[in-house]
Amino acid sequence: MSSTAATSNKRIIASAGPEAAPPTPVTTASNGMDSEDDFMSAVSSGDDIQDDSDNDDMSGADDDFDFDDEPDPDLGIHKDIMQRKKVAYDISFKVYEPADIQKQQDVLIDEVNMILDISKEEAAILLRYFRWNKERLIEDYMDKPRQVLEAAGLAQVSASPPKLEVIPGFMCDICCEDEEGLQTFAIKCGHRYCADCYRHYLSQKIKEEGEAARIQCPADGCNLIIDARSLDLLVTPELRTRYHELLNRTYVEDKDQLKWCPAPDCQNAIECQVKKKDLDKVVPTVSCLCSHRFCFGCILNDHQPAPCELVKRWLKKCADDSETANWISANTKECPKCNSTIEKNGGCNHMTCRKCKHEFCWMCMGLWSEHGTSWYNCNRFEEKSGTEARDAQAKSRVSLERYLHYYNRYANHEQSARLDKDIYHKTEKKMVQLQRDSKMSWIEVQYLNSASQALQTCRQTLMWTYAFAFYLARNNQTEMFEDNQKDLEMAVESLSEMFEKPVAELQDPKLKVEIMDKTSYCNKRRVILLDDTAQNLAEGKGDRNLLALAL
Amino acid sequence: MASQKRISKELADCSASPPAGMSITLASDSDVHKWHITLDGPVGSAYAGGRFGLIVSLPTDYPFKPPVVTFATRIYHPNVTNDATGAICLGLLKPEQWKPSTRVQSVLEAVRALLVEPNPDDPLESRIADEYRANRAEFNRNARAYVNKYATGPVTFSSAAAAGSAAGSGSGSGDATGGKAQGS
Numbered sequence: 001m002s003s004t005a006a007t008s009n010k011r012i013i014a015s016a017g018p019e020a021a022p023p024t025p026v027t028t029a030s031n032g033m034d035s036e037d038d039f040m041s042a043v044s045s046g047d048d049i050q051d052d053s054d055n056d057d058m059s060g061a062d063d064d065f066d067f068d069d070e071p072d073p074d075l076g077i078h079k080d081i082m083q084r085k086k087v088a089y090d091i092s093f094k095v096y097e098p099a100d101i102q103k104q105q106d107v108l109i110d111e112v113n114m115i116l117d118i119s120k121e122e123a124a125i126l127l128r129y130f131r132w133n134k135e136r137l138i139e140d141y142m143d144k145p146r147q148v149l150e151a152a153g154l155a156q157v158s159a160s161p162p163k164l165e166v167i168p169g170f171m172c173d174i175c176c177e178d179e180e181g182l183q184t185f186a187i188k189c190g191h192r193y194c195a196d197c198y199r200h201y202l203s204q205k206i207k208e209e210g211e212a213a214r215i216q217c218p219a220d221g222c223n224l225i226i227d228a229r230s231l232d233l234l235v236t237p238e239l240r241t242r243y244h245e246l247l248n249r250t251y252v253e254d255k256d257q258l259k260w261c262p263a264p265d266c267q268n269a270i271e272c273q274v275k276k277k278d279l280d281k282v283v284p285t286v287s288c289l290c291s292h293r294f295c296f297g298c299i300l301n302d303h304q305p306a307p308c309e310l311v312k313r314w315l316k317k318c319a320d321d322s323e324t325a326n327w328i329s330a331n332t333k334e335c336p337k338c339n340s341t342i343e344k345n346g347g348c349n350h351m352t353c354r355k356c357k358h359e360f361c362w363m364c365m366g367l368w369s370e371h372g373t374s375w376y377n378c379n380r381f382e383e384k385s386g387t388e389a390r391d392a393q394a395k396s397r398v399s400l401e402r403y404l405h406y407y408n409r410y411a412n413h414e415q416s417a418r419l420d421k422d423i424y425h426k427t428e429k430k431m432v433q434l435q436r437d438s439k440m441s442w443i444e445v446q447y448l449n450s451a452s453q454a455l456q457t458c459r460q461t462l463m464w465t466y467a468f469a470f471y472l473a474r475n476n477q478t479e480m481f482e483d484n485q486k487d488l489e490m491a492v493e494s495l496s497e498m499f500e501k502p503v504a505e506l507q508d509p510k511l512k513v514e515i516m517d518k519t520s521y522c523n524k525r526r527v528i529l530l531d532d533t534a535q536n537l538a539e540g541k542g543d544r545n546l547l548a549l550a551l
Numbered sequence: 552m553a554s555q556k557r558i559s560k561e562l563a564d565c566s567a568s569p570p571a572g573m574s575i576t577l578a579s580d581s582d583v584h585k586w587h588i589t590l591d592g593p594v595g596s597a598y599a600g601g602r603f604g605l606i607v608s609l610p611t612d613y614p615f616k617p618p619v620v621t622f623a624t625r626i627y628h629p630n631v632t633n634d635a636t637g638a639i640c641l642g643l644l645k646p647e648q649w650k651p652s653t654r655v656q657s658v659l660e661a662v663r664a665l666l667v668e669p670n671p672d673d674p675l676e677s678r679i680a681d682e683y684r685a686n687r688a689e690f691n692r693n694a695r696a697y698v699n700k701y702a703t704g705p706v707t708f709s710s711a712a713a714a715g716s717a718a719g720s721g722s723g724s725g726d727a728t729g730g731k732a733q734g735s
């Protein structure tokens with residue numbers, strides 16, 4: 001094991017730094033399958049089978065599928081995960097950086113420029129008008145060039161480059177200024193205005209309205225679009241940059257298979273071929289070079305295994321039930337006797353303080369002994385008397401209890417996932433400390449980073465399994481799902497416990513091995529859960545019983 | 552300020568040769584940014600015989616930002632809110648469609664055209680739009696009833712009068728424009 005950890009693996013080093021490449025790229029390395037590489041891959045991330053972002057070729061992966069359920073303490077587990085090649089929930093995607101996006105546009109513009117013998121500015125405007133569908137543009141243009149140019153706002157043609165001019169006796173129709181020597185500008189249509197008005201107009205469009213690709217001539221009724229060269233001549237460098245940023249954005253926004261990474265300050269775009277109609281069967285989780293993982297279908301954070309529609313419903317329900325949510329937010333209370341914090345878990349209202357053993361009612365905080373045997377005796381719920389009210393109440397309470405059951409667990413993992421972010425930073429400190437206190441190298445302490453990542457990813461998945469389960473119709477598959485969920489949850493909680501141990505204990509090589517094993521076990525359980533769920537979703541089982549309640 | 556020159560010129564042009572069936576005054580002599588328009592219901596339309604008050608407010612950034620135009624007189628129309636606000640839905644007044652070279656004169660002509668031919672496909676009052684499409688006779692009856700109720704006396708430009716049950720009970724100089732006039 002120690003030799004494994006000591007391996008100077010480039011991939012690991014990359015994923016350790018803050019500017020890390022995504023922790024995911026793994027699949028493409030599977031042809032090698034040497035044990036060390038294999039292990040490092042498996043523990044280097046909580047997400048082992050995502051496609052490498054800049055390599056969509058999966059053909060190198062091993063097709064063998066000798067999955068083995070016995071947790072092999074050495075390499076078997078990792079190998080198995082690696083070899084479950086095209087898992088049901090896997091989805092291929094590519095990440096593009098700003099330069100890539102620019103280049104793709106330039107290539108298309110050059111092609112159209114050459115094929116149709118029009119200027120690059122015009123080619124760019126036409127491409128944007130055709131939402132970057134080059135084939136359709138060329139076809140339509142060949143067919144009826146005039147109409148195409150007109151529709152795209154390129155009707156008039158003139159060869160001279162744009163320039164500012166002083167026209168004697170000119171009066172600007174926008175500001176009505178007519179002083180001598182006024183700088184003026186017009187695009188091809190010849191609608192001429194003073195340069196100041198033009199600049200004001202452009203800056204308002206770009207800055208306030210975020211417009212770029214479709215800024216028209218300021219003339220009433222003229223739909224000619226202002227080209228990039230004219231714009232560059234008129235506006236400040238700062239505005240020019242913004243304009244080109246916005247133009248770039250249209251390229252991504254106009255294409256269904258391209259989406260911006262929603263992480264703040266991230267300028268990358270992701271390409272994914274998933275079809276909208278398949279979103280009830282697959283959850284297209286992608287991960288950006290900035291390490292942000294999100295759903296390509298709805299842009300929310302990774303919500304595997306729950307399909308987008310279910311997520312939407314769940315979030316809406318949580319928002320709608322804000323009253324309930326308020327009720328839940330009081331989910332931790334202080335023990336009326338010793339004031340230690342107690343978290344309610346499950347639906348039982350008979351609370352026993354762990355610290356002082358005080359028994360009380362969660363609803364009224366009163367002594368449990370005064371409640372009799374059933375919590376329905378609690379005064380607060382007795383207030384609205386009358387059997388009818390009580391029946392309705394009992395009924396709504398059952399559905400509330402059911403919702404709360406799932407919501408509490410969902411919210412709990414959500415909160416833990418948030419705490420995991422802090423833990424990640426703590427981990428880095430721990431790793432430094434561990435290097436100092438023990439003889440371990442930076443590479444040798446990477447297992448903590450892997451554990452931290454596994455915790456975060458698995459928690460994220462667990463969180464959504466509870467939303468998923470809320471909508472799940474009860475049948476044979478439900479049990480399998482819940483078993484998977486339970487296994488993953490237990491593994492995660494025990495890894496979490498080990499992970500939080502003080503540095504002194506972490507120096508114990510035995511604990512290190514345990515953490516490494518548990519990490520890969522968690523990852524494995526997550527893969528199994530996602531894979532099984534995805535297969536059921538994909539198969540649809542005819543009557544769609546899996547999500548009968550939800551969809 | 553550039554807009555002052557433009558507004559003065561427009562006001563002069565508009566007063567010299569106002570659009571058909573309209574007369575233009577300033578709400579107050581000291582402020583060229585608020586115009587009061589009296590508009591005769593176009594002959595042949597459901598609004599014939601009525602007199603409507605229109606308020607045109609020119610924003611400080613005019614003509615780069617569109618004017619805000621509202622009816623001061625209640626009117627039964629698919630593209631005008633059926634309340635005291637009198638907000639109008641007019642394509643060329645939408646920020647993304649507005650062109651700085653467009654003049655108030657053109658806006659007023661567009662409003663008048665909207666009375667001749669309502670646009671039920673882009674309504675502010677969808678019920679009235681449905682009625683306009685499905686039961687023109689009923690629509691015409693209702694529109695005329697509004698004309699008789701609100702648009703027969705002398706035109707006032709206060710929102711209070713517009714909101715009141717009868718025209719002509721003008722009081723003060725309420726401001727019906729506000730910023731709410733941008734419709735759907």
Ligand SMILES: [Zn+2]
Nearest residue numbers: 172175194197
């Ligand atoms: Zn000007």
Ligand SMILES: [Zn+2]
Nearest residue numbers: 189191217222
């Ligand atoms: Zn023009």
Ligand SMILES: [Zn+2]
Nearest residue numbers: 261266288290
């Ligand atoms: Zn990103």
Ligand SMILES: [Zn+2]
Nearest residue numbers: 295297298308
């Ligand atoms: Zn989604």
Ligand SMILES: [Zn+2]
Nearest residue numbers: 335338353356
């Ligand atoms: Zn206690």
Ligand SMILES: [Zn+2]
Nearest residue numbers: 361363364378
């Ligand atoms: Zn109680």
